[in-house]
Amino acid sequence: MEGAKAIIESIEKHGTDRVFGHPGGAVLPLYEALRASGLVHVLTRTEQGAAHAASGYARMSGKPGVCIVTSGPGATNIITGIATAQADSVPLLVITGQVQRSRIGTDAFQEADITGASEPFTKHTYLVQDADELPRIMKEAFHIASTGRPGPVLIDIPVDIQKAEVKDSCDPQIHIRGYKPVFHGNRKQIKKAISAIEKSERPLVCAGGGILCSGARTPLNLFLQKTGIPVVHTLMGNSAIDGGLANSMGMIGSHGHLRAKQALRESDLLIIIGARISDRATAGGQIFESHKTIVHIDIDPAEVGKNIETQIPIVGDAGDVVMYLLKNMDPDRSWNWEPCRTPSEEPVPSKTRADKLDPAVLLHSVSKKADPDAIFTADVGLNQIWAARHIEMSGKRRFLTSGGLGTMGYGLPSAIGAKMAAPGRQVFAVMGDGGIQMSLGELGTLAESGEKVVILLLNNQYLGMVRELQDNAYGKECRHGVRFEKGPDFVKIAEAYGLRSAHACDMESFEKILHLSLAGKDSWLIDCKIDSKINSVRRF
C-alpha cells in the first residue's frame, strides 16, 4: 500500500470523519489519497484556521482534530494554532508535508525544520524516515494526542515517504516505554483528601478546563449538589459547572467575579480540579497563598505543585477522582457556606445609550434566547471577558475560547469546527472587530461548509483590551496603536462571502436580527455597534 493511503486509512480508523487543511506541493500524494477516501476535507483559508477549526471539532467531539498542511510556510503558519491547542490541552494530530528525504537539510524550496520549530508547542513530534513506520507512528500519535493530558502531536512526512510502498500496513502493536499516563488517582491520596475535606469548615472547589477534557462535568455537578460545597471556576472551566447550581460562585482570576474571589479568600480548604492555576487565574496570587489546605487534582503530574504549593497532590483523571470522592465521602455531611462579605456584582445596566449597544445587555439577551445546549466560542480580548461573564452556562452549554495562549482569531474557525462536530447544536461565535480581521478568510470556509454559525461581532472599533491595559498602565492620553480609524463595513464583507448580515445599533434592531438569525438555516454575521467606552469589567 502507498504511504499516503496508509496515513488516510489510519485517520479513518481512528474514528474521525474529516480533516481540516490547506494543500500544497509537499502533500500532493496525501490529497490524492484523501480524494479517494471517505473523509471530508474542510479547506480553511489559512493553516492557523485549520488548527483552530480542528480544535473546535476536537473539543466538541472528544476525538483528536486532524489537520493536513504542506511543508515550509504551510507548516510554520500552523505553529500558532498548535501552540494554542497545547496551552488549552486540546488533542490535535497535525500532519505536515516535508520535502523529499534526499533534500532535507539543503534549504530546498518550501523546506522548514518543523519538528524543531514546533517542539516547544507540541506534546510530541515525529519526522517519518521510513514508510514502514507509518502505521505505528500514526497509531502512537493518535494515542499520545488523546490520552493523559491531551495535546497536539505533529507528524512531519517527507513527500517521497507518502509515495513509498508500506510493506506491512496491518494494525501494529504499540508500546511507548516513556509514556504511561496515570488515569486512576491514588486511592490513599484521595482518602487523605476526603479526611481533610471532612475536617474542613469552608471547603471550596475550583473547577478548570480539565473537567471538560475528561468529561467529568456530570459527576462533578453531582458531587457539588450532594455535598453543597461551593464552587468557583477558571476561564477554561467556564461551562464545567451547571449554571443553575446554587453554590456556583462564578469565575476567578483577573477578570473574574468578586463573589468568587471572596469565596477563595474565605475558604479553608481548596480542591483544585483540572486547573493549572495560571497567572491569570491567581491575579496577583495573594488569595491562593493565604493559609489553607490545598488539594490539587490533575492528570499532569508536572502541573501539580508548579504554580501553587499543594498539601495533598492527586495525579489522575478528573472524572475518576471525582467519582471516587463521590462514592467515599460521608453522605450525611454537607457544606453550604457562603462568603460572609459578598460584594455586589456588576449589575446589568438598565439604562444604556440609545445609539450604541451595551455588551452586557446584548449578551444577557442572547443568553436568554439561545438553546440550553448552545455552544459559544469566544475570541480574545474584551469580547472574551464579556462572553465569559454575561452568557449564562446553563443546561449543557459549552464555552470554547483560547484561554491559555490568548490567540486572536480563534473564535470563528473554532466555531466552524465545533458545529461540524455537533451539527444539531446552535453555535455562536463571539468576536471582536480585531480578532475577526485576523480570520476574515474563514468566513469563506463557513459559507462553503453550509453549516450554520451565528457570529456576534462586538464591534467597538478598538483593540479594546489593549486599550484598557494602556489606560491602566500609562493613562488615557497615551493610547497608541489600538484604534481602527476606518473599520471596514463587515456587513458588506459577510455578504461578499455569501453570508447573511446586518448592522445592529440598538437593542431593538439587535433583537430583531437575532430572532431572524436563530429562525433560519443560514449563517449570520451581526455587526453590533458597541459603546466603545465600555471596558472589560465595570465596578459600580
Add this chain to the structure above:
Amino acid sequence: MNKRILSVLVENHAGVLSRIAGLFSRRGYNIDSLSVGTVEDPAYSRMTIGITADDWQTEQIMKQLNKQVPVIKVVELLPDDSLIREILIIKVSAPVEARREIKDLADLYKASVLDITQDTMVLEVTGQQKKIESFIDHMKTYGLLEIARSSSVGMQRGSSVF
C-alpha cells in the same frame, strides 16, 4: 542552589537531544553539563545532566523531563550513593627535564600518558570534578597547551539497575 546530577534514560533517536536541551532553555533552568551515550540496548541512551537548582526546581525539572514522551526514567544521582566521573585529556608542555616530575604527579592521580613528543605530553585522567580540577592546577606549573574535558557520567552504587 546546589549542583546536582540527573541521570536520564531516553529513547535513542534524532531530535531527542534537542528536545531535552530545549526544555532547559525554554523553562529557564540552569544546565551545567550534558553527556549522552548509548547504553547496553542501542535503542536507548543515557543522558547525564548537571544542573544548578534548589529542591523545588529540581522537582520541577524532573517532572518536566518525565513528561517528555522519549524519556523513560529520571533519577537524581545523590553524591553519597553514586559514582560520578569525568574524563580529562590534557596536553602540557614537557621538556625532557620536566618529564620525570610530570610522570610522578600523573602517577599520584592515576593518570596515564597517551602521547609524548620532544617537548609535550598528553595525559588522561578520570575522576570526580575536584580531582580533575586539582590535576589541571598542578599541570599549570608546566604550561597548559590544550584541554579536552568530558562532562560527568555516573550511576548509582549497589545492585539496583535502572
